[in-house]
Amino acid sequence: MKELLKRITIDQEICHGKPCIRGMRWPVEVIIDLLGSGMTNEEILEDHPELEKEDILASLNFVNLYLKGQTIKDVA
Template sequence: MNLLERITIDPNICHGKPSIRGMRWTVEMIIDLLGSGMSNDEIIEDHPELEKEDILASLKFAKMYLSGQSIINIAS
């Protein structure tokens, strides 16, 4: 599975912010947890509905977004 396939954008979920697999976990929230100093393992331990690949997908999405790369195949 392409990591970006884990990122969904649905106007009915979190006001259309990029989120993880249709859940109410946004890319922004994942980046915030990492920025607070939490490790991947700590995030997954505290939030077992998330998977390591979700964190990696969030990082990849953020990197592509910030670099201006085209982000395609993101659907609800």
């Protein structure tokens, strides 16, 4: 999980400091919204080739930590 979570970056200059994928303007919340809308991993990756399967897994792991009241630093 630690390696996956390295894909999540938080930079005040990108998307107002929201957790994003690999420094891109892809907030974790958007990935979760896509999954919540019923899209499969394959559909997301097909529609957005700049994303990788590990980005989706990292997003899910990040949200899991958040819901447990933990942060990326707790895993490091």
